[in-house]
Amino acid sequence: MRRLVQIPEALVGLGILAVLVVMALAAPMLFPGDPLAIKGAPLLPPFQEWSLPLGTDRLGRDVLAELFHGARTSLAVGLAAAAAAIAVGAVIGTLAGFAGGILDETLMRITDAFQTVPSFLLALAFVSVVGPSLTVVVIAIALSAWTGPARVARAEVLSIRERDFVAGARVIGMHPLEIALREVLPNALPPVLALSSVIVASAILIEAALSFLGLGDPNRVTWGGMIAEGRTVLRSAPFLSIVPGIALVLTVLGVYLAGEGVVEGTAVRKGLS
Amino acid sequence: MSRALLLLRRRLVGSIFVLLIVIVGTFLLLEAAPGDAVDAYLVSTGGDAGLVEAMRQSWGLDQSAATRLANYLWALLHLDLGQSVAFSRPIRDVILERLPVTLILMGASTALSFGVGSALGIYAGARPGSVRDRVLSTASLALYAVPGFWLALVLVIVFAVDLRWFPISGFETIASGKTGFARAADIARHLVLPVTSLGVIYLALYLRMMRAGMAEVWRLDFIRAARARGLSRRRIVLAHVARNALLPLVTMLGLQSAQMLGGSVVIESIFSVPGLGRLAQEAVAMRDTPLLLGIILVSAILVVLINLLVDIAYAFLDPRVGASEASA
Numbered sequence: 001m002r003r004l005v006q007i008p009e010a011l012v013g014l015g016i017l018a019v020l021v022v023m024a025l026a027a028p029m030l031f032p033g034d035p036l037a038i039k040g041a042p043l044l045p046p047f048q049e050w051s052l053p054l055g056t057d058r059l060g061r062d063v064l065a066e067l068f069h070g071a072r073t074s075l076a077v078g079l080a081a082a083a084a085a086i087a088v089g090a091v092i093g094t095l096a097g098f099a100g101g102i103l104d105e106t107l108m109r110i111t112d113a114f115q116t117v118p119s120f121l122l123a124l125a126f127v128s129v130v131g132p133s134l135t136v137v138v139i140a141i142a143l144s145a146w147t148g149p150a151r152v153a154r155a156e157v158l159s160i161r162e163r164d165f166v167a168g169a170r171v172i173g174m175h176p177l178e179i180a181l182r183e184v185l186p187n188a189l190p191p192v193l194a195l196s197s198v199i200v201a202s203a204i205l206i207e208a209a210l211s212f213l214g215l216g217d218p219n220r221v222t223w224g225g226m227i228a229e230g231r232t233v234l235r236s237a238p239f240l241s242i243v244p245g246i247a248l249v250l251t252v253l254g255v256y257l258a259g260e261g262v263v264e265g266t267a268v269r270k271g272l273s
Numbered sequence: 274m275s276r277a278l279l280l281l282r283r284r285l286v287g288s289i290f291v292l293l294i295v296i297v298g299t300f301l302l303l304e305a306a307p308g309d310a311v312d313a314y315l316v317s318t319g320g321d322a323g324l325v326e327a328m329r330q331s332w333g334l335d336q337s338a339a340t341r342l343a344n345y346l347w348a349l350l351h352l353d354l355g356q357s358v359a360f361s362r363p364i365r366d367v368i369l370e371r372l373p374v375t376l377i378l379m380g381a382s383t384a385l386s387f388g389v390g391s392a393l394g395i396y397a398g399a400r401p402g403s404v405r406d407r408v409l410s411t412a413s414l415a416l417y418a419v420p421g422f423w424l425a426l427v428l429v430i431v432f433a434v435d436l437r438w439f440p441i442s443g444f445e446t447i448a449s450g451k452t453g454f455a456r457a458a459d460i461a462r463h464l465v466l467p468v469t470s471l472g473v474i475y476l477a478l479y480l481r482m483m484r485a486g487m488a489e490v491w492r493l494d495f496i497r498a499a500r501a502r503g504l505s506r507r508r509i510v511l512a513h514v515a516r517n518a519l520l521p522l523v524t525m526l527g528l529q530s531a532q533m534l535g536g537s538v539v540i541e542s543i544f545s546v547p548g549l550g551r552l553a554q555e556a557v558a559m560r561d562t563p564l565l566l567g568i569i570l571v572s573a574i575l576v577v578l579i580n581l582l583v584d585i586a587y588a589f590l591d592p593r594v595g596a597s598e599a600s601a
Contacts, residue, residue, distance in 0.1 A: 005375045112287070113294035116573045121553060124564050129306045205420050209539050211402025212422050213554060227423055238430045244422035252418035 016254025023071040031065035035221045039065070043237055057240050058066020058233055059228070067247060069221040074204050076250060077138055081203035082196050084142035090147025090185060090192050096150070097157030097188075099179040108154070119144030122205055127215045134217045137210060141203045148199065149192045197259020201252045208248055214266045223248050255273035280588050281581065288418035288577045295573045298388040300345050304338065306562040341351045344515035354567040359559035367575040368549065372571070374444055375408060375548035378541070379533050381464060382472035383526065390476040394483025398518065399510045401488045402427055412486060416477035422539040429543070432466060439465050440554075475529055479522055486518030520591055527583035531576045 027035075039062040041051060046055040046063070054063035096107040114122075123140035130136045160166065162185060169179045209218055211224030224246040230240030337345075345492060348355065354364035397409040433441040445451075445460045490496065491514060537550035545551070556565040559567050 073431075109287070110294055111288050112291045113573075115293060115296065116291055116531065116576050117298075117569055118531045118535035118576070120532075120538055121569050121572055124538065124553060124557060124560075125302055125569055128560070128565065129302055129562060162359065169508065201418070207421055208420055210423050212539060213542065213557070224422075231426060234430060235434055241423070242425050245420070245427070247573065248420055249415070249418050249424060250421075251413060256414060256418060 005120065007261045007264055009257045010265065013254045013257025013261055014258055014260070015249055020071055020075060020251055020254065023068050024075045025172050027065075027068040027072050032063065035065045035067055035069040036061060036219075046239060046243075049200060054243065055239070057229055058237075063226075063243065064220045066226055067223075067244060070223040070226060070244060070247070072206065072252075073134070073217075074218050074248070077134065077141070077207040078204040078255070080138045080202040081141040081145060081207075082151065082199040084138065085145035085199055085203075086149045086192060086196060088153075089146035090153045090189060091181070092146065093150035093153025093192075094156075094157050094180050094185045094188060096221055097154035098176070098184055104154075107150075111150050115147045117144070118196045119202075120206060120209065123210060124213070124215065132210075132215050134220060135217060137207055140210070141206050145183055145203060148195055152195060153185075153188050153192050157184055160187050162183050170197065194259075194263050197255050197262070198208055201255045202246070203258075204252055204255070215250075239262055276295045276588060280330060280584060284581055284584055288581065292573060292577060294461065295570065296349060297342070299570055300342050303562060303566055304514035325368055326440065349570075354488070354570070355563045357561055359556065359561040359564060367564065368567060368571050371547060371549045371552045375534070375537055375541070376466060377460075378467060378471065378537060379530070383466045383476070383529075384531060385468055386472040387479055387522070387526065390479025390489055391483045391519070392463050393476075394480040394518075395487070395515045397480065397511065398484040398487030398491075398514070401484070401491060406484065409480065413477040413480040413484075417481070420468050421536050422543060423542055424473060425466065425543045428466045428470055431561060439463070442543075444548075446548050450498060455547065463544075464546075467540050467546055469535065470543075470594045471540045472511075474536075475533065478525070478529070482522055482525060483518055486521055487514050490517045497518055520587070523583060523587055523590060527580040530579040531572070534572050534575065 021057065038060040040049070040056050040060050042056055042058055042059075042060040044052055044056040048055060052062055052064070054067065057063055067074070074221045092107055092111070096104040096111075108171045119141075123137075126140040126143060127136055130140075152153070157180075166179060166183060169183050170176075174183070207216065207222065208224035211222035214223050214225075214228065216222045227241045227248075228235065228242040230242075230244070234241060352365060354368070356362070357364045357367050360367050363407055393409055393413075395601075397406040429441055431436045437439060440446075440463050444458065445463055449456075449459060451459050496509065496513060500515050534550070537548060537552050538551070540546070541548045541550035542554045549572070553565060553568045555560075556568065
């Protein structure tokens with residue numbers, strides 16, 4: 001952790017993420033009630049009124065409150081989708097690499113198929129068939145994001161399964177499935193986890209794009225939805241689209257920077273030991 | 274040449290399996306969608322229960338799932354993707370009509386991102402750790418975090434609304450009567466903003482890959498040997514360092530094509546470019562699931578073809594690829 005703080009990029013990234021987490025956690029306390037409720041006159045410009053510092057949107061909703069509640073959605077979707085994708089990918093990759101043969105071949109062709117379909121189109125189709133809600137959006141994003149972790153986990157498992165402790169586990173009579181999931185999988189995780197920042201970032205971007213097209217959870221504030229809302233008054237109030245966009249850019253940047261910092265930090269530590 | 278052909282043959286066989294899995298996947302999604310083709314058809318016409326049964330029977334919808342999958346595959350073999358409910362036309366015709374526009378958009382975006390990205394990457398990677406390297410690396414990371422659809426809106430505000438340099442939307446001026454070069458110039462003017470919005474994130478990606486690859490190559494022995502031979506710095510940078518760092522970028526060209534097709538959905542919707550992406554958005558808006566799945570299938574085929582092309586290019590660029598198969 002101390003080494004992490006010495007990399008300036010990582011520090012900036014972690015700082016942005018910390019602010020974001022605080023925003024997400026404080027949203028219900030600072031802005032209680034429905035953030036989609038009308039709070040004032042429509043299209044109030046920012047910095048005009050103390051109670052509504054960032055002004056209001058086309059329907060008179062508090063932009064700052066929406067921004068805070070939107071952080072909750074983006075963060076929740078990004079983390080949940082990445083966690084699901086990494087869990088599913090790691091298990092599938094481990095099984096493929098450990099079993100080998102027909103099972104490996106089948107699972108890897110399925111992975112290929114998922115990588116061949118554009119991930120955004122797959123998410124779009126899934127949400128439009130099942131219907132938009134936060135859980136469905138998370139599943140839709142994870143549906144195409146698990147392929148990267150699966151490939152990395154498989155490659156890692158191919159070398160781990162030849163090690164002595166795996167042979168030892170076989171000798172004491174452990175079930176192959178138990179060896180794969182309890183002995184091999186945890187050892188294959190570090191390089192898979194290194195992918196998490198990229199997956200979280202792309203999950204946040206895909207969620208935003210889905211919401212922008214009107215396929216997000218209609219009962220939640222999303223930054224993508226806010227940008228789409230602002231788009232209808234783009235000429236007169238460009239501010240409404242620009243602010244949530246900047247929040248998105250900063251969030252994704254924070255995730256990348258923190259992720260690169262962590263990878264770099266652990267690499268430095270390995271190099272020294 | 275035989276080396277490339279052998280590689281191509283192996284990849285083609287693999288691709289057919291992959292496409293079969295995609296087809297089964299789209300079929301399952303189609304099954305999961307509420308309502309079937311008869312329901313969708315009756316929304317616009319209306320009809321009684323007897324008519325519904327008769328139509329289900331004549332369209333083969335009353336048979337088992339396995340039979341329907343077989344029928345679906347059989348129809349696909351005849352390049353029949355079914356009927357679009359929203360457009361009341363064969364899905365294949367609707368898609369083929371929109372495909373060229375998306376190919377032009379993607380081609381231009383790829384050319385922009387690959388060309389400018391790798392050039393800037395060479396500029397940054399020529400002196401790793403220098404000021405220009407740091408500036409370009411930081412800027413590319415920031416660009417990499419920008420969502421394409423938001424960038425599109427910002428570009429519209431600045432260059433279409435305020436400065437009025439470029440048209441706000443469309444693929445070409447409607448009913449302008451332009452032909453030949455004038456029409457091409459008109460299309461190009463319309464595509465400046467969409468191409469930029471779609472390509473910038475990949476420009477940042479290629480820049481970063483090129484720079485990182487060059488930083489690796491600089492450390493290798495043959496670069497010191499090239500220096501010892503007294504080659505000019507310019508020649509070392511271009512002919513030795515950059516050339517060896519280029520290969521991963523070519524691989525990325527194939528991987529990125531699927532992502533770019535996905536990105537074109539939002540960009541084409543914003544700029545009203547009548548391509549495949551906008552068609553996907555229209556299919557969602559008009560609840561035309563068969564059309565949407567047809568688009569997914571065509572996109573998958575497109576991605577497979579692009580990756581085959583990239584593989585062939587790779588075999589020509591790197592003599593090691595497939596060498597073992599040719600000798601076997």
